[in-house]
Amino acid sequence: EAGVAQSPRYKIIEKRQSVAFWCNPISGHATLYWYQQILGQGPKLLIQFQNNGVVDDSQLPKDRFSAERLKGVDSTLKIQPAKLEDSAVYLCASSLVLSWGRPVGAKNIQYFGAGTRLSVL
């Protein structure tokens, strides 16, 4: 079974430029997550989709970040304009179902992609 695919693997841009990341989740997974992982820290959830609807975007800096999952499969995360502090690894994860407080089981385990490493100069 193919894992979560992300592209590009690396991206270097100058501040104030725009950038987009792409994620293809595991086939059949309804829930998709975007995380930001700054060097030396754990991942921080940016946005969570259930099919093509947003479940949680409370930690997404909406003045510059946007994300969409139009057909409930692939997703894109965009930053416009980028700032120096946006330098990080952007991880995409997917799970079969949304847990909504249910005990964690095989169906709501999150599987992560390898991430996109963004450097803003």
Added chain:
Amino acid sequence: TQLLEQSPQFLSIQEGENLTVYCNSSSVFSSLQWYRQEPGEGPVLLVTVVTGGEVKKLKRLTFQFGDARKDSSLHITAAQPGDTGLYLCAGSFGNEKLTFGTGTRLTIIP
């Protein structure tokens, strides 16, 4: 903000030694997960603990959930170079959202 603190932040030990890393919070977890992340890869789930006092073993790795469900530990016996990586705990506090700790970067020296 629910904060998960992991300690130590960095750990470098010789192959064959034992080690323990910790994950602590002031809040009660509904469940807690441990992940390992290797350079250039995403985190990979190792284990999930749900019940206070629960102990789970995965080969040389032993995971323990505190009785009060506020803390957890990961013990590795006879560490091997393949154990090198970033160990992350992640907790759920009654909803499905995972909150990750800051991680412990482990290096096993051959």
